[in-house]
Amino acid sequence: MRKQEITIYDVAREAKVSMATVSRVVNGNTNVRKDTRERVMEVINRLHYQPNAVAQGLASKRTTTVGLIVPDLTDLYFAELSKGIDDIALIYKYNIIITTIENRLMKEDQAIQSLLNKQVDGAIYMSDRLSKEAADAFKRTDTPVVLAGTKDNRQEFASVTIDYQKADTEAYNLMYNDGKRNVALVIADANAVVNAENRLPAYKKFMADHDLGEGHVYDNIKDYSDGYNLYSQLVKDGIDAILVSHDIAAVGILNSAMDAGKKIPEEMEIVTNATQIASVVRPSLTAIKQPLYDIGAVAMRMLTKLMRDEEVADTHILLPYELLKKQSTANQ
Amino acid sequence: MRKQEITIYDVAREAKVSMATVSRVVNGNTNVRKDTRERVMEVINRLHYQPNAVAQGLASKRTTTVGLIVPDLTDLYFAELSKGIDDIALIYKYNIIITTIENRLMKEDQAIQSLLNKQVDGAIYMSDRLSKEAADAFKRTDTPVVLAGTKDNRQEFASVTIDYQKADTEAYNLMYNDGKRNVALVIADANAVVNAENRLPAYKKFMADHDLGEGHVYDNIKDYSDGYNLYSQLVKDGIDAILVSHDIAAVGILNSAMDAGKKIPEEMEIVTNATQIASVVRPSLTAIKQPLYDIGAVAMRMLTKLMRDEEVADTHILLPYELLKKQSTANQ
C-alpha cells in the first residue's frame, strides 16, 4: 500500500480496452471475446496487475472475508476447530480475520464491532459466552453467524456441535459401570452456555438417576496448574471418578496424582474432552472425542451458504462423537 | 453488509454538519468545536453509526490490518507466537488476517498475494521456507514484513529469533557432559532455513569438536507418529542422545521408548524445543525454551514501527532463551 500500484485503469489503457472489460476478465465474466480476453490477460501478467480487494469490496459490497471470534489461539480445542474452518474457507476463497476475546483490553462486543466494520461477509463464533451486546451487533448488520462447538442459550444463531448431554452421560455410565460412585464434574466456567444447559443438567440427571446425591462440581478449572492444584481437593472430597471439560486441566490432575504416587485409573478414573494432548500423555486419557475439525468445516460450509443466501435445511447441526477408552479408565 | 447501513452522510445530515466534520469527529481530529463534536457524537450514538473500514481503507490507503502467514494453527509453536503478535496488534488497533500455508490448495506465494491484495499494512511471516516468489511479492508492494521465529537465508527481511546455534550447542554439551557420545539430531525439514544455516552447522561443529564422527541426522520427523515410529530406528543406530526440533515428535519418541519398557533418560537422553507439551508429559522433557510469546510480541511491535516509517535501530533481534533441565536428561 505504499508503492505506486498498477490499477485496472493502467491495464485498460495498455490493452486498449475499457476498465469495464478488464473487470470482466478479472472476474471471469464470459461475455468477453477470446482474443480480447487474451490481450487483457497478457497485459495483466506483464504488469503484475493485482486487483485491489479493498476497492473491490467497496464497490461490490462483498469482501470475501469472514471473521473468526475465538477465546484463545493456544487452546488446541479452538485451534483444531479453526483448522477445519480455514480449510473450507480456502476452498471458497474467503480470507479470515481472526479476533481473540479472552482477557482483552477490548470488550467482546467491541471486538465484534471492529470485525463488522471491516465488512466481513460472515462470522464464526467459538466462545461459550455470546453476550447480548455481541448478539445485537450481529443482528444489527444482518451478518450471518454460525457458532462452532458452542451454542447461544436462545438458539437464535446457527450452530454446529455434538450432543453434549448424551456424550457426558455416556462418560458417566462408563465410570459408573467401573464401580465408581463418587463421580465429580470439573469445568472451566459454570456460566458458559454449554455447561449451564448441557453439562450440568446431564450431571445432575446422572446423579439423580443413580441416587448418588448432590455430587461435586468444580468450577473455574481451565489450565494445567488449575488441574494440578485441584487434585488434593478431589482426594479430600473422596472423589473416585471425574469428567473434566478441558484436557489440559485433566493432564494437570493426572500428573498431580502420578507425582503423588497414586494409581490411575484404580484410585481415580478420568474422562475428558480430547484434543491432541489427551492421547500423548501416559497413562493416556479416556476421552470424548469431538470431531473438532469437522465441526469447524461444517460450520464454515454452512456459513458460505448463508452468505450466498442459499437454502440451509438445518441450522442446528449435531455431529457424531466418539468415546475413546484409554488408560485412565478401567480396562474391560 | 446487507442491511442498509448508516453512512457518514446520514450522520452529517442529521447533525446538520458536513461529512468532513463527522469524519473529523470520528477520527479524533481536534479542530472541531466542543458543542459541534457533542452534537455529532449524539447522532452517531443514536443512529449506531459505525464507519465502514473498507471505505476508510480505500480513501486513506491504510487498512489497519496486518497479515499473518503461518504453516499450521494447531502447532503450538505457532499458536504461541501468534498470541504474542495478537496482543500487541490489539494495543495498536490492528486487525489480523491469518493465512495458513501448509498442505494447501494454494501455493505460498498465491496465499501471500491474496493477503497483499487485501492491502494489509504489514505482514508477519512464521514459516521456515520463505520462497523467492513470496519474497518478490512482498518486495513488489513494499509492504513491511517481519519474520518471527524464523529467518530468510539472505537476511533481507527483519526478524526476531533466538540464537539457534548457541542454544543447540548448549543442548549438545549438556548431553555430552552426561557421557553421551552417540548424539543425533531429529528435525522436520533439512531444507528449512533455520535448519540448513543454524541447526545443521551447530550439529556438525559439535560432532567435529568432540571427534564424534559424522553422526546421524533424521529428517522429516514432524509429528507424534513420525516420532513414535522413529524410535526403533534410533535404537538400531545405537543413538543414546537426541535433540528433537519439534516437541510433539519428541513425545512420540519418548512414548515409544516407554511403551517398549526402556528407561529415559538412562538409555536415551532427549532434548527438544519447548511448547506447552514438553512439560506436561512424563518424564518431562528437557527443552530449549524459546520466548515464543515475546518473539511474537517484539515482531509485531517492530512491524508497527515499520508500518509508520519510524526508525528501527536493529531489524535482526535475538531474544534470550532458556535451557530447561527436566527429566529426560540426567539429574545432576
Add this chain to the structure above:
DNA sequence: CTGAAAGCGCTAACAC
C-alpha cells in the same frame, strides 16, 4: 461483446 458513467463510503487537501 464492449464502453461510458455513476456510484460504493470515506479521507484529505483546499478554501473560506
Add this chain to the structure above:
DNA sequence: GTGTTAGCGCTTTCAG
C-alpha cells in the same frame, strides 16, 4: 472551525 470537492480503485447498470 467548517464546508466543498476531488478522488481512492473497483463493480455494475445501462446503452449500443
